[in-house]
Amino acid sequence: MNAVNTSAQSRFHSVEAATENNAVQEQVIAVFRGPHQPATDIAAKVQALETLLTQAAQEFDSISLASSLAAEDNVLFDVIARLKLNIRVFSLNTGRLHQQTLDVAPALQAKYGQTVQWFEPKADAVETYVNTKGADAFYDSTALRKECCGIRKVEPLARALQGAKAWVTGQRQAQAATRATLPVREFDADRGIEKFNPLADWSEADVWTYVRQFDVPVNKLHFEGFPSIGCEPCTRAITIGEDIRAGRWWWEDPTSKECGLHNANLKK
Numbered sequence: 687m688n689a690v691n692t693s694a695q696s697r698f699h700s701v702e703a704a705t706e707n708n709a710v711q712e713q714v715i716a717v718f719r720g721p722h723q724p725a726t727d728i729a730a731k732v733q734a735l736e737t738l739l740t741q742a743a744q745e746f747d748s749i750s751l752a753s754s755l756a757a758e759d760n761v762l763f764d765v766i767a768r769l770k771l772n773i774r775v776f777s778l779n780t781g782r783l784h785q786q787t788l789d790v791a792p793a794l795q796a797k798y799g800q801t802v803q804w805f806e807p808k809a810d811a812v813e814t815y816v817n818t819k820g821a822d823a824f825y826d827s828t829a830l831r832k833e834c835c836g837i838r839k840v841e842p843l844a845r846a847l848q849g850a851k852a853w854v855t856g857q858r859q860a861q862a863a864t865r866a867t868l869p870v871r872e873f874d875a876d877r878g879i880e881k882f883n884p885l886a887d888w889s890e891a892d893v894w895t896y897v898r899q900f901d902v903p904v905n906k907l908h909f910e911g912f913p914s915i916g917c918e919p920c921t922r923a924i925t926i927g928e929d930i931r932a933g934r935w936w937w938e939d940p941t942s943k944e945c946g947l948h949n950a951n952l953k954k
């Protein structure tokens with residue numbers, strides 16, 4: 687780990703300890719985004735978020751939140767649980783997640799009494815990939831990386847969304863070049879269902895202000911330099927000044943980095 691990361695990590699350990707005294711937002715933003723960026727009218731954004739999710743749950747009798755258990759998804763989980771919305775929450779256990787990510791689900795259940803439903807890849811597909819290409823073949827080419835994501839993420843997502851009329855994600859415009867024009871609501875033509883991105887226009891500061899105000903459980907890796915978290919071998923900590931998703935598939939072209947769950951972002 688280089689000097690910048692070491693510095694960031696030690697500051698994040700301070701952040702973790704500071705969570706209880708409501709200082710988490712300022713310090714997280716300070717590390718990832720440079721000077722403090724105040725959350726933009728967070729009360730209005732929370733109200734708009736609650737209204738959007740409430741209306742979505744009323745409009746669609748089968749609607750799911752696809753949660754990666756990141757801070758954004760946990761904000762959405764908090765709204766769903768607080769307002770008792772009829773929105774199912776599921777997550778994809780790719781088999782390559784960090785333990786810290788797996789630990790978020792029981793933390794959410796302990797706070798809200800609501801479970802996260804897990805979906806896993808098909809064992810025979812994983813076995814074939816590992817035996818014929820190698821367990822970490824995703825480093826060798828984008829095609830092999832997409833094949834792994836297809837087996838471990840895209841296919842389980844399709845199964846998780848079977849019968850759903852709409853789904854919800856925690857994506858934000860500011861996260862990556864591929865998400866710059868992300869709408870709050872869109873039609874997911876690949877799956878033929880409606881898709882909501884309620885945090886599309888939320889900033890990093892907005893998310894962490896919400897986390898602080900509502901005491902939302904978060905992945906501990908966020909405090910170790912990981913603003914965006916995917917599978918363990920495909921995610922690294924970022925350094926100060928880097929793009930929020932710079933640590934995801936860091937060896938690939940940043941304008942085409944999506945795992946196949948949100949292909950419409952690339953078409954835009």
Ligand code: SF4
Pocket residue numbers: 780782824831832834835836838839916917919920945
């Ligand atoms: S993020 Fe990496 S390990 Fe996870 S499914 Fe994609 S290629 Fe495979």
